Amino acid sequence: MEEFAAALEASWLGAAMRDHPFLYPLINVVHLLGLVLIVGGIGLLDLRLLGFARKVPLTAIYGLLTGAAGVGIVIQISSGIPLFASDATALLNNYAFGLKMLLFALALANAGTFRLLWSSRVADWDRHQPFIGLVQAALSLMLWLSIGALGRWIAYA
Template identity: 50%
Template sequence: MAPETLAAALEASALGQWMRSGGAYPAANLLHLLGLSLLVGPILLLDLRLLGLGRGFALPEVSRVLTPFAVAGLALLLLSGMGLLAADARSLLAHPLMRLKLLLVAFGVANALLFRALWRTRLHDWDRRPPRWGRLQALASVLGWIGAAAAGRLIAYV
């Protein structure tokens, strides 16, 4: 199915119609903001710790505490984002910043999954021998999530 056809079907769906009526859209927007805070705050703190800041906090413990918040934030973002997209899918999917945002979100999720697969069991030794690729992934995570958030906010203004 062509992207334009899929976008039109999403707008015409019950979800799209519900999002355009009453208070569903503002509620989803607030949930999206909450999800953004729950994702980006913990991810940035964890990534900064991976980059060497806050060495007084044990990295495995920081990861154990912050990761569930980030996962909950991502889930909330994806659910609320689907509703927000359904309200105006055709114009949103045609917007270059929306495409950039979706690409950065996909990158952020893939980067996080790859990071967990590669480094999860090596966090205890991170400060003595930080892997260059692991640190590059942490930096890419910071830039990617900030970029996704910025692109999402700028859609309304550009």
């Protein structure tokens, strides 16, 4: 993995991220926008699944909020690669970065599992909230907020 990180850091992408004065901050803002879309979409959906704003029909917002979060995930990955390329070898040894990547993988797995288990039963959610689904919603909220916090912590670790 260290050889890959060193090669990515030495690539044209890593050099461009380090050499152009506005490129890194611009990509970093785009990365933050992705996080806002994820936490905004999935965070609001998780809160609704946990019982907040029960007057809003879950079926009316499920597609919109998961779509926004999906766009956010694509933005996060596509902007995260150049950010990683700028300092890949150091980031590999950064515990906050490593934990963020682990939690990101867990959050994606949780989201995929939730979608497989419950997306076809969203209309029934208000009549019967499955305990496992509630646990998944709470876990999702905690994971995405932790990922955001760890992303900011990377600079200080």
